[in-house]
Amino acid sequence: MHSASRNETPKSHQSDEAAALLRIEGLTKTYWQGASAVHALDGIDLSVSAASFVAIMGPSGSGKSTLLSMMGLLDLPDQGEVWLSGQAVSHLSDDRRTLLRRERIGFVFQNFELIPTLTAAENILLPAELTKQAGKARTRLEGLAGLLGLSGRLGARPHQLSGGQQQRVAIARALIMNPLLVLADEPTGNLDSKSGQAVLEILREGVDLQGWTVVMVTHDPAAALYADRVVFLRDGRVVGEGDPRHETGRRQIEAFSGTLPAGTR
Numbered sequence: 001m002h003s004a005s006r007n008e009t010p011k012s013h014q015s016d017e018a019a020a021l022l023r024i025e026g027l028t029k030t031y032w033q034g035a036s037a038v039h040a041l042d043g044i045d046l047s048v049s050a051a052s053f054v055a056i057m058g059p060s061g062s063g064k065s066t067l068l069s070m071m072g073l074l075d076l077p078d079q080g081e082v083w084l085s086g087q088a089v090s091h092l093s094d095d096r097r098t099l100l101r102r103e104r105i106g107f108v109f110q111n112f113e114l115i116p117t118l119t120a121a122e123n124i125l126l127p128a129e130l131t132k133q134a135g136k137a138r139t140r141l142e143g144l145a146g147l148l149g150l151s152g153r154l155g156a157r158p159h160q161l162s163g164g165q166q167q168r169v170a171i172a173r174a175l176i177m178n179p180l181l182v183l184a185d186e187p188t189g190n191l192d193s194k195s196g197q198a199v200l201e202i203l204r205e206g207v208d209l210q211g212w213t214v215v216m217v218t219h220d221p222a223a224a225l226y227a228d229r230v231v232f233l234r235d236g237r238v239v240g241e242g243d244p245r246h247e248t249g250r251r252q253i254e255a256f257s258g259t260l261p262a263g264t265r
């Protein structure tokens, strides 16, 4: 098969990739359990525009977290490629990938672990300390804490906080650097609906006012409505998408989430 080397990608193609802050093509990932294969990702193509908010929905085991770990440069696919700002990441050294991840990507994972010996404020500021931008981050801390309902709790250690508060500290930690790409795996899963809404509004506002690009996994159709676009995954494949800003898209989201097994909604 004739295929151009990636280094010879035409210029126009490169600028398309830059407009798409994140582009993934032909992504596959197979896990082996003894002799049996689990095709966690089975050929995913997806493009995410800069300053957009994309939600990913799908049944448990459909590959959502695996996909986020590829987008977040935490893991490499078996096949396919991830481009971040037009740069093919599998060609980068581990060190360069780590640096990109630290500087450009904020993670909000469902089971994000806080460091138990640090206060909430120290946990939130930790990524900034690693990049020596603590001063800038500190100026954002109060406002972010206020938005997330954490004011007055910043001196507490994780065990002194409710589950919901701990989750919000983890969210603040991911957002403190004002990252270019925010990857969130069920960010509102452990929050009451009011704090959940606050988080979604922060993400929405980050996209609209700060130009963040957010990819969020959610089982909750109400959370998906905050996105510009909802992508449906099943068995490691993209099986459709909907636009929550339009009635047709909202109906697709309701219909798709209605097919998810109980307990994942």
Ligand SMILES: Nc1ncnc2c1ncn2[C@@H]1O[C@H](COP(=O)(O)OP(=O)(O)OP(=O)(O)O)[C@@H](O)[C@H]1O
Pocket: 031, 032, 038, 039, 040, 058, 059, 060, 061, 062, 063, 064, 065, 066, 067
């Ligand atoms: N490290 C691993 N080793 C073996 N199998 C794995 C591993 N990680 C994921 N899998 C399998 O890959 C598939 C996709 O997993 P993934 O965690 O991406 O699903 P998910 O869509 O995030 O599900 P959930 O909604 O339950 O979080 C599942 O079948 C899972 O069991």
Ligand SMILES: [Mg+2]
Pocket: 064, 065, 066, 185
């Ligand atoms: Mg998952």
